[in-house]
Amino acid sequence: MGLSATSRASFLSRSAGDEEAEVSVAGPGIMPFDLLFRPLWPLVVPSAQWRRSLKESTTRIPDTLLEPLRIWMFDCYPEADLVLRLIESGNGSRLPARDPLEEPEWADPVQRASELLWARAAAVLSRPVPPTVLDEMAVTAGLKTTDITGLLPSLAVLFAEAPLLFPHGSSPVPAVADRSGLLAALTRIAGTGILAWTFAMPLLLAARNEIDIVLPAARTVALSFAHKGRYVAACDEALAEVFPLFEARCTKILQDLKGVKAVAREGRRVTLWLEVPDLATILSLIRFANRCSVHVLPAAQLRSVAARACRLQFDLLVAEDLLIHWPRASWPDSLMIAFERGNRRLRNLASIGGGLSRPADYRDSLKRLAKRVLDDVHLGLSIVERMRTAESLIDLRRPSALLVDYLALLPPPADERPSVRRVQKETVRGLQPWNEL
Amino acid sequence: MESVLESQMAPVASIAPGLSIFLPTTSPLSGGLMLRIHPQRPAELILPNPFGAGVLVAPPDRLDDFGFSPSAFDRVLIRRIIAMKPVTVRDVQDSARATALSGFAGREAQVLARRVADVAGRRQRVLRDQLVSMFIPRGASPDLPDWLAGVLLQTGIAPSDLSSILRPATSSRSGSFRPTSSGSGAPRPVRQPFRPRFSPQRPERNGAPEKGGVPEARVPPRLALMREVIGGLSDILPPDYNGTSAGRCLRLAEDALTRIEALYTSLAELLVMPDRLTALVPARNPFAADLGLLAGWNRFCLMAREVARAPCRAHAVADIAALAQVLGHRNSAGTQDMPGANTPRPGLSGWPQEIDYAVWLSERNERLLRAEIALDAGRA
Numbered sequence: 028m029g030l031s032a033t034s035r036a037s038f039l040s041r042s043a044g045d046e047e048a049e050v051s052v053a054g055p056g057i058m059p060f061d062l063l064f065r066p067l068w069p070l071v072v073p074s075a076q077w078r079r080s081l082k083e084s085t086t087r088i089p090d091t092l093l094e095p096l097r098i099w100m101f102d103c104y105p106e107a108d109l110v111l112r113l114i115e116s117g118n119g120s121r122l123p124a125r126d127p128l129e130e131p132e133w134a135d136p137v138q139r140a141s142e143l144l145w146a147r148a149a150a151v152l153s154r155p156v157p158p159t160v161l162d163e164m165a166v167t168a169g170l171k172t173t174d175i176t177g178l179l180p181s182l183a184v185l186f187a188e189a190p191l192l193f194p195h196g197s198s199p200v201p202a203v204a205d206r207s208g209l210l211a212a213l214t215r216i217a218g219t220g221i222l223a224w225t226f227a228m229p230l231l232l233a234a235r236n237e238i239d240i241v242l243p244a245a246r247t248v249a250l251s252f253a254h255k256g257r258y259v260a261a262c263d264e265a266l267a268e269v270f271p272l273f274e275a276r277c278t279k280i281l282q283d284l285k286g287v288k289a290v291a292r293e294g295r296r297v298t299l300w301l302e303v304p305d306l307a308t309i310l311s312l313i314r315f316a317n318r319c320s321v322h323v324l325p326a327a328q329l330r331s332v333a334a335r336a337c338r339l340q341f342d343l344l345v346a347e348d349l350l351i352h353w354p355r356a357s358w359p360d361s362l363m364i365a366f367e368r369g370n371r372r373l374r375n376l377a378s379i380g381g382g383l384s385r386p387a388d389y390r391d392s393l394k395r396l397a398k399r400v401l402d403d404v405h406l407g408l409s410i411v412e413r414m415r416t417a418e419s420l421i422d423l424r425r426p427s428a429l430l431v432d433y434l435a436l437l438p439p440p441a442d443e444r445p446s447v448r449r450v451q452k453e454t455v456r457g458l459q460p461w462n463e464l
Numbered sequence: 465m466e467s468v469l470e471s472q473m474a475p476v477a478s479i480a481p482g483l484s485i486f487l488p489t490t491s492p493l494s495g496g497l498m499l500r501i502h503p504q505r506p507a508e509l510i511l512p513n514p515f516g517a518g519v520l521v522a523p524p525d526r527l528d529d530f531g532f533s534p535s536a537f538d539r540v541l542i543r544r545i546i547a548m549k550p551v552t553v554r555d556v557q558d559s560a561r562a563t564a565l566s567g568f569a570g571r572e573a574q575v576l577a578r579r580v581a582d583v584a585g586r587r588q589r590v591l592r593d594q595l596v597s598m599f600i601p602r603g604a605s606p607d608l609p610d611w612l613a614g615v616l617l618q619t620g621i622a623p624s625d626l627s628s629i630l631r632p633a634t635s636s637r638s639g640s641f642r643p644t645s646s647g648s649g650a651p652r653p654v655r656q657p658f659r660p661r662f663s664p665q666r667p668e669r670n671g672a673p674e675k676g677g678v679p680e681a682r683v684p685p686r687l688a689l690m691r692e693v694i695g696g697l698s699d700i701l702p703p704d705y706n707g708t709s710a711g712r713c714l715r716l717a718e719d720a721l722t723r724i725e726a727l728y729t730s731l732a733e734l735l736v737m738p739d740r741l742t743a744l745v746p747a748r749n750p751f752a753a754d755l756g757l758l759a760g761w762n763r764f765c766l767m768a769r770e771v772a773r774a775p776c777r778a779h780a781v782a783d784i785a786a787l788a789q790v791l792g793h794r795n796s797a798g799t800q801d802m803p804g805a806n807t808p809r810p811g812l813s814g815w816p817q818e819i820d821y822a823v824w825l826s827e828r829n830e831r832l833l834r835a836e837i838a839l840d841a842g843r844a
Binding site: 199200201203205306307310311314360363364367371374375378379382409411412414415418419422423424425426430433434437438439440441442 | 506507524525528533535536539540543544546547548549566567568570571572575772773774775816817818819820822823824826827
């Protein structure tokens with residue numbers, strides 16, 4: 028990643044992917060800037076496009092605003108060092124010796140860093156921005172001051188409701204909020220104004236939330252407002268637009284990854300183009316559309332594009348995985364835990380990709396990975412860790428050859444062991460002279 | 465809860481009930497695994513039928529054809545256990561920890577197990593010395609201190625904190641299950657509780673149940689977990705949900721809580737009145753029936769806690785119902801003993817397609833295994 032050397036300096040820069048470009052294709056960045064604003068991807072549009080159309084200017088955020096916002100948010104940020112340390116330890120290679128009993132937040136450091144950043148953004152935006160700073164922001168972003176003051180309160184609400192609106196973790200399991208909490212959060216968003224509501228709806232659907240729960244709840248809240256027509260229209264529009272939005276994202280990923288050759292990397296990628304929660308959201312949205320017979324055509328288009336993007340990304344990940352030079356000595360705890368999490372991520376990606384296209388497309392790649400782990404004697408994994416890795420990658424109906432050998436070394440089952448008397452009896456019988464005949 | 469004397473009686477019937485011990489599985493299997501050990505016959509493995517309703521009784525060393533793929537952890541654990549012929553609950557727990565220690569449940573479980581093994585070894589020695597110096601009466605069987613220290617370690621009872629266990633038992637619930645050593649009709653003679661000659665940590669708290677509970681007394685983590693979850697289980701599982709199987713599951717869990725409370729009470733009373741310890745013969749496995757299922761009911765509670773966050777509620781409810789069914793299984797079960805025996809489990813069509821069922825289950829089971837190991841470290 029090349030983060031540690033220039034960590035403090037790069038905290039203020041935008042992204043560190045540039046110098047890596049000739050080594051391997053740079054994935055999504057994991058700098059604080061990227062982590063902070065990545066969940067807003069359904070809303071951010073180029074500034075020129077934002078200025079051109081009235082509809083965009085009332086439903087989207089111009090991308091030039093993000094840079095001055097970042098500078099303002101990270102000014103005198105007390106936890107900057109912690110965030111950087113968390114990000115550096117994202118792939119498990121530089122994780123400090125941690126105590127999984129005491130600090131469970133180190134289990135997913137990048138997620139933890141993102142949460143810290145979102146909390147910081149919410150805290151900064153909850154206070155009014157001084158006019159001089161506003162002027163400076165307007166100059167940098169090329170926007171009017173009134174545009175920025177119009178956008179900031181809505182952005183503040185988005186960051187304040189991050190647990191609901193932003194995707195969390197690497198698990199495909201939807202975040203199920205309890206209904207009262209969900210309704211309260213949605214009411215807070217709607218109370219801020221129609222702009223915040225318009226911003227929140229695509230995020231609500233694009234984050235890994237159970238659509239069967241959040242969509243009725245959102246409509247319930249929308250109907251309780253005076254301008255309910257506009258609020259409900261925002262819900263419906265977000266549902267209609269979420270399919271083209273995801274499709275555009277997948278198309279862009281397809282273009283980025285087309286013809287990319289896998290090269291040896293230092294370790295696994297920390298962030299992907301399409302994470303497990305994103306793909307799970309896509310699949311559940313497609314299922315929702317088919318079940319309810321709404322937006323079936325965009326859903327079908329999304330399915331074909333997403334299936335291709337998922338396959339391309341997965342093949343690249345597997346090819347890169349096969350090229351990684353893993354340590355020859357025994358692995359430290361942090362690396363092993365990150366490795367196990369990465370295996371589960373691959374398995375989940377394959378499972379969701381199989382749901383989008385065919386499971387057979389993914390089986391061979393996983394088998395190749397498992398075979399490499401089982402066969403490569405130079406890998407610094409113990410026999411037990413090899414067995415376990417293979418088991419977590421593929422569904423083993425029968426025990427692997429390693430496990431069979433291991434079980435053969437264990438003492439045999441007590442009930443199959445012949446008793447002492449029987450052993451003696453057979454020994455005695457074998458010694459008799461007529462046994463030879 | 466059987467009394468001390470009953471539990472020591474040698475089995476006379478040819479169809480002996482066998483000793484049921486829960487196995488902390490990590491396989492992608494809903495519910496859980498239980499091993500039933502017989503003195504004469506080979507052991508049996510009891511698992512919820514993955515194909516539909518009911519419970520399967522399987523041979524423990526041939527698991528390939530029962531509708532799920534057992535994890536390496538399970539294969540090795542079962543193999544280690546069935547290699548020992550007189551198996552005790554302690555052996556099963558030790559094998560589970562040893563298997564986790566060799567890394568079959570992942571590095572995180574390995575680190576945890578290593579820590580717990582260190583702590584447990586030290587605590588066992590301290591407990592044993594404490595018991596020998598303060599509690600064990602003259603004439604008790606020679607392996608009693610080791611056995612009792614092991615049981616106290618497994619249940620998490622600290623001899624200095626008995627009031628937290630004895631307090632609720634005196635009120636209502638498990639009074640009838642207490643071993644009745646006194647005459648039946650006569651009121652129990654009020655005995656002076658045993659006072660240790662010195663108690664190293666807290667001299668003011670000497671385990672007197674009549675004084676009422678000391679508020680800061682530490683409840684053993686396994687008991688605290690069960691009290692907390694099963695006490696609020698009717699909120700987690702509304703009885704009318706999914707037919708009546710949730711209601712039956714609730715009843716089984718409440719019975720189990722009663723039995724476990726009684727187990728803790730009996731153990732605490734043994735420490736309060738240590739001259740009863742002479743009647744205890746560790747070779748006959750007293751309390752084994754409840755000790756074997758304690759870990760299973762702990763897993764039940766950990767699973768019930770997660771019902772609200774599960775991807776599919778019907779599956780989550782069926783999951784803990786299956787575990788309750790396995791834990792409540794008996795060879796001589798009538799319908800009232802085995803509720804929900806023929807309730808079919810929900811099919812995979814209701815499960816969200818974007819979540820791999822097997823991956824989710826094995827990850828969940830590994831997480832629960834880690835939580836159970838952490839319970840041994842004294843964290844609820």
